[in-house]
Amino acid sequence: MKTKSNLERVLEAEQFAVTGELGPPQSADPEVIRRKAKILKGNVDAFNVTDGQTAVVRMASWAACLIGKEEGLDPIVQMTCRDRNRIALQMDVLGIAALGINNMLCLTGDHQKFGNHPMAKGVYDVDSIQLVKMVKDMRDEKKFQCGDEMAVEPRLFIGAAANPFADPFEFRVVRLAKKVAAGADFIQTQIIYNVDKFAEWMKMVRDRGLHERVKILAGVAPIKSVGVAQYMKTRVPGMDVPDSIIARLQGVPKEQVSKEGIQLCIDIINQVREIEGVAGIHLMAIEWEEAVPEIVESAGLLPRPKFTP
Amino acid sequence: MSLVDYTKFRLKPAEEIRGTFKQINRIFILSCAKCYKIFEEENEEEYTHLLDILGEDHKKIVGHAMIDFLCNNFLSEKRILNLDLSNCASVGVISCGLGVQFVAKLLEGKPVYTLADSVQQSGNSTTEIGYHGISLEEEKCAGCSQCYLNLTGGICPITNCAKGLLNGPCGGATDGKCEVNSSFDCAWVKIHERLKKRGEKFTLESVQIRDYSRPSLKLKSDLSLQNQTLRGEGFYGGLHPLEKKGKTADKKIESFPEPKIAVIFLSQHAGRRAEPSVRLGDKVKVGQKIGEADGFISSPIHSSISGKVISIEERIHPAFQRKDLAIIIENDGGNKFDPLIQPYKDFENLPKETLLEIIRERGIVGLGGAMFPTHVKLSPPKKIDTLIVNGCECEPYLNGDNRIMIQHPKEIFVGIRIIQGILGAERVFVAVEDNKLEAITTLNKFLDKSSSVEIVSLKTKYPQGAEKVLIKRILDREVPSKGLPLDVGVVVSNVGTVFAIYQAVVEGIPLFQRVITVSGENLARPGNYWVKIGTPFKDIIEYCFDKKGGGFLEEYELKMGGPIMGISQTSLDSSVIKGTTGFIVLRKPPVKVSEERDCIKCGRCVEVCPMQLYPLYYSLYGRKGEPGKAIKYNVEDCMECRCCESVCSSKISLLSFIKQEKEYACSSNKA
Amino acid sequence: MLVVQIKPEEEILPKISSKRLFIFECLGCQEIYFPAEDVEKFIDNLKEEIVGKASLDYLCNREFVKEYIERYSKQIKKAQILLVFSCGVGVQIVSSLLEDKIVYTCCDTLYLNGFQGLTVQEFNCDQCGECYLNYTGGICPIAQCPKHLLNGPCGGSQNGKCEVDPDIPCVWQQIVDRLAKLGRLDKLEELVTPRNWSVSLISEPPVKRFP
Incomplete structure (x- = not known):
């Protein structure tokens, strides 16, 4: 075991892992986190807190993680390169590890243009792949990026993201391979609605044997309304929402759309489970955490494995 | 420096x-x-x-x-x-x-x-790239699109402060030096001192915070694209000078008052100078031949007024700017025409040789400025398939050709028929720049749609009217280095010349008058005028300009032709010749930069040269006194459009080097 | 090298209200981009007294500016404020030559892509000091990717377009296409280490090689 991460244990035990996403508030209110954490508890092995998702200012990921940890969950802190140079990134890595957080997801970050501070300066000193390598070297080599050594290393289970739906499609697996080579332990993918394309991508992943070197958690999410589906299809870069999905939601009476959205999510979970190399799911019920227990239960993913620390 | x-x-x-x-x-x-x-x-x-x-x-x-x-x-x-x-x-x-x-x-x-x-020399900033200007000075600019220089005494904190601070210095400056790099002065110490000198205070009216979304990617790429398009439009290189045509574009061509004394130069064509065929005291009529030269490349000279030859003497020639022989005629006010002036009504049935003879005899030369005898141009040794009638008039201010096209479209089409008959050219293009909408509309209105004539509207750019540029642009044919248009089967003729051919053939009138544009600064009567050849510049100044009397040439620059390629005049005793397209009066620049600077390889001369030459080498070799070396950079292909000289960031008189080197090339070719 | 836009009136007018003005206008980069008409309009609309105006090209050339300042010294002396229409380099030159005068710029300067060489080109280069073009098939990701990514495209690349602005091509898509043509897609597998910003961004003071 590299770390004390619950997620790592689940994956090492070859259990089908479930992680969930927790959106932090645009305020200093800790109760939002506690409430959402209570919903997730017992339903997920670990939970992510986004780091300034879509470049909108929200509570810091590490702080929300700490509150969730107090509620008894295993947090995955998200860390983007948009707002921090390599100095800030490494300082945060040290601090996060010292606070007892065991997982970190390394991201480049959504461009500041999309958020509520488009005038901000983007940093992008390093990219997500370089960040993965930096954290791995800190953990395994006890070295900072500059080469200096440290006494106590941050023991973090290192994650990275992958988007099977962005272009150039052929390069997507190469990029995954680079993340693995850089030291990623687990991967959380973009939300999957186009299962066929995901399966195609997974085949390329298996052809390179990457599924044996990294744990891949397939990203899934319920859809609350037809409008949300259409928004994701047209406005969110890197999302692939097939027309058949929208048609399925349009095919039910309005008051049943959200229920259908949950069923759709369960169906997708069942489909991706069958794909060789998928080690778990990452459930992103954004601002709809209440849906998580039902989805996890209906998908037959309960109870979650327990390990004594 | x-x-x-x-x-x-x-x-x-x-x-x-x-x-x-x-x-x-x-x-x-x-x-x-x-x-x-x-x-x-x-x-x-x-x-x-x-x-x-x-x-x-x-x-x-x-x-x-x-x-x-x-x-x-x-x-x-x-x-x-x-x-x-x-x-x-x-x-x-x-x-x-x-x-x-x-x-x-x-x-x-x-x-x-x-x-x-x-690599770049960014200044002291550790976050921003600083770009230099065209000249090689120390000052740099990050192009942040939100200039702070008004707050900081004209010293840029973005490129000069290591941290790009906008609200005053950090705590690290020691002895006026930057904490990050002690070889740099602290930008904020400099700003503080500058503001003190100016008697200004650093205003903390609002805390400055930068907008990194400016300039937007979109704006940058749009401007870049616009620029690339503009540069490459139609043909490589060239300039977009302010057109300044508005003053005279709508002015109908008026007859300029007859000169009391006409000064008619005997060199009004490329080739050997004409010899006077009249003597002192002779009476002459309008249109009477008064000078003629031997040889094929020559053209006779006609009197533009009726009166008496009072002198045959040397005056400053407006094109050569040296003394040259002129016939001075005193006007008797009679306006009596030479009886030889007779229209050729059945010109359609005249053989080609007769037409060429009429054109020669009537003294027609290229009116675009070069004054090449037209009958020679129309007797090419090679097969010509295309005639291009040049109505571009790409120089600023000028409108003579524009007005002829607006006022005499029918005559132009007749002139074209005459030339087409002589050359046997299958296709004819009339090229007009798109800033002359009225001319384009008028020509199209009178165009015989069944004819092989096509009016082409070209995006305005200088020097569009240059023959080689026009041929490349319209036909995509490249005139070979040192070659002529006829080498690619083309004759290019100025629209004014076409009109003169019409007049010579159909009306029988020799070339003793032409249309010129008088324009520029401080003019009381700018306009387009029918001017008699030989009208002294003095007359034009007196008629068109407010201020009379001496000192004119000290205060104003007088250009015969357009402001770019026109020839600066040194004497008001010179007179209008057949190649005078315009008469431009410009206030002399209050500051004449005293001397040219070293070439800094900014490359702008290369960027604008429509002949795709590398003019910087002409100054390099010219200054070194090695004119022969310019030949390998094809100096002979230069058509002296002055684009390079007008953008030179070091104010180098490129054209004077080019002329020297062309002369050298010419003489070494002969040797 | 730089192009300008006129600042918003409300930023300038309060600063110069009822002052005597002298104007410098730079026409040097007219062939590249200079909003000559906007400038003319701006000046025409000024209600303040204008004691003189110098139009010159290449305000970025100190030697030229010196001569102009000398020639116009009387008017400049009379003026309370000097207004400059030029890029940031020109403004700094004028300010440094007239240290005791208040010099205001009326322009914001922006830098156009691909403008290091002669004039605006299709390509861009940030002069970063450590060229990556050997990794990327000769297409620069530093200058052309809004996130300066060195290890491949982010998740927002779709249909060959950039997520930040769909009008702009994704440079990483172009790189992948180019390397595919070259048969060198293996290059993309290399892990590119973090960039050394110190090479590009701190330099020694400008070297004057031609005293």
């Missing part, structure tokens, strides 16, 4: 280059001759250094070429595609990133390696 060397690249570290060479076998090296540094000579410093680094591996190099301004896609493409690259497996480039990216795209499919790193 001390200038900064802004060379944009340096060779990569030796180990990295050796590493690259391990992967390759047969490589061709392209190196850029650099820019933004003082231009003293051609130098291959980097290439030599590369050979040193490589040792034995230099044998892998199968060829080398140095290219000026490699980033100039258009010109470099031609030069690179002319190289023999068949023998190499890859290409190595020594240039800034622009050159490398261009070569990689051009030779897509062949591995292209960069052997250099692009």
Whole structure:
């Protein structure tokens, strides 16, 4: 075991892992986190807190993680390169590890243009792949990026993201391979609605044997309304929402759309489970955490494995 | 004067280059001759250094070429595609990133390696790139699109402060030096001192915070695209001077008052000067022949007024700016016409030879300014398939051709028929710039749609009206170096000349008057005028200008022709000749920059030269006193449009070097 | 090298209200981009007294500016404020030559892509000091990717376009296409280490090689 991460244990035990996403508030209110954490508890092995998702200012990921940890969950802190140079990134890595957080997801970050501070300066000193390598070297080599050594290393289970739906499609697996080579332990993918394309991508992943070197958690999410589906299809870069999905939601009476959205999510979970190399799911019920227990239960993913620390 | 060397690249570290060479076998090296540094000579410093680094591996190099301004896609493409690259497996480039990216795209499919790193002298900023201006000064600008200089005494904190602070210094400055790099002054200490000198205070009216979303990617790419389009529109190079045509564009052509004394020069055509065929005291009539020269390339001279020859003497010739023989005629006010002036009603049935003889006899020469005898031009030794009638009039201010097209479209089409008959040209294009909408509409209205004449509207750009440019633009034919339009089967004739041919043939009138535009600054009567050849400049000034009397030439610059290619006049005793397209009065610049500076290889002359030449070499060799060397840079192809000179950032009189070098080339050709 | 836009009136007018003005206007980069008409309009609309105006090209050339300042010294002396229409370099030159005068710029300067060489080109280069073009098939990701990514495209690349602005091509898509043509897709597998910003961004003071 590299770390004390619950997620790592689940994956090492070859259990089908479930992680969930927790959106932090645009305020200093800790109760939002506690409430959402209570919903997730017992339903997920670990939970992510986004780091300034879509470049909108929200509570810091590490702080929300700490509150969730107090509620008894295993947090995955998200860390983007948009707002921090390599100095800030490494300082945060040290601090996060010292606070007892065991997982970190390394991201480049959504461009500041999309958020509520488009005038901000983007940093992008390093990219997500370089960040993965930096954290791995800190953990395994006890070295900072500059080469200096440290006494106590941050023991973090290192994650990275992958988007099977962005272009150039052929390069997507190469990029995954680079993340693995850089030291990623687990991967959380973009939300999957186009299962066929995901399966195609997974085949390329298996052809390179990457599924044996990294744990891949397939990203899934319920859809609350037809409008949300259409928004994701047209406005969110890197999302692939097939027309058949929208048609399925349009095919039910309005008051049943959200229920259908949950069923759709369960169906997708069942489909991706069958794909060789998928080690778990990452459930992103954004601002709809209440849906998580039902989805996890209906998908037959309960109870979650327990390990004594 | 001390200038900064802004060379944009340096060779990569030796180990990295050796590493690259391990992967390759047969490589061709392209190196850029650099820019933004003082231009003293051609130098291959980097290439030599590369050979040193490589040792034995230099044998892998199968060829080398140095290219000026490699980033100039258009010109470099031609030069690179002319190289023999068949023998190499890859290409190595020594240039800034622009050159490398261009070569990689051009030779897509062949591995292209960069052997250099692009560097910049950014100032002290650790977060921003500082860009220099055209000149090689220390000051730099980050192009942040939210200039703070109004708050900071004209010293930029973005490029000069290591942290790019906008609200005053950090706590680190010691003895006025920056904490990050003590070889730099603290920008904020400088700002503080500057503000004190100005009697200003640093205003803390609002805390400054930067907007990094400016300039938006979209704006930048739009402007870049707009610029690229503008530069390449129609033909390579050229300028977009302010047109200034508005003052006279709508002014109908009026008859200019007859001169009391006419000064008629005997050189009004390319070729040998005419000899006077009248004597002192002779009475002459309007249109009477008063001078003629032997030889094929020549053209007779006619009197423009009726009166008495009062002198045959030397005056300052307006085109040559040296003394030349002129016949001085005193007007008797009778306006009596030479009886020989007779219309040829059945011109359609005249044989070609007769038409050419009429054109010769009536003294028709090219009215665009060159004054080449028209009958010679219309007797080409080669087959001509296309006639281009040039109504571009691309010089600012001028409107003479424009007005002729608006007021005499029918006559122009008759003139075209005459020329077409002589040349046997199958196709005719009338080329007009798109700033002359009225002319285009009028011509189209009177155009016989069944004829082989086509009116083409061209995007306005100087020097569109140059023959070679026009041929390339309309027919995509390239006149060979040192060649003539007839070499590609084309005759180009100015629209005014076509009208003069109409008048000569159909009305029988010799060329003793022409349309000129009088325009410029401080004019009371700008306009387009029918002016008698030989009308002294003094008359024009008196008629069109407010201020009379002496001192005119001290305060104003007088140009015969347009403001760009026109010839500056030194005497008001000169007079209108057949090649006078206009008469432009410009206030002399209050500051004449005293001397030219060193060439800094800014490359702008190359960027604007429509003949795709490298004018900077003409100044380099001219200054070194080695005019012969300019020949290899095709100096003879220069058509003296002055684009290079007018954009030169060091104010070098490129044209004077070019003229010298052309003369040298001409005489060495003869020898 | 730089192009300008006129600042918003409300930023300038309060600063110069009822002052005597002298105007410098730079026409040097007219062939590249200069909003000559906007400038003319701006000046025409000024209600303040204009004691003189110098139009010249290449305000970035200290020597030229010196001569102009000398020639116009009387008017400049009379003026309370000097207004400059030029890029940031020109403004700094004028300010440094007239240290005791208040010099205001009326322009914001922006830098156009691909403008290091002669004039605006299709390509761009940030002069970063450590060229990556050998990794990327000769297409620069530093200058052309809004996130300066060195290890491949982010998740927002779709249909060859950039997520930040769909009008702009994704440079990493172009790189992948180019390397595919070259048969060098293996290059993309290399892990590119973090960039050394110190090479590009701190330099020694400008070297004056031609005293």
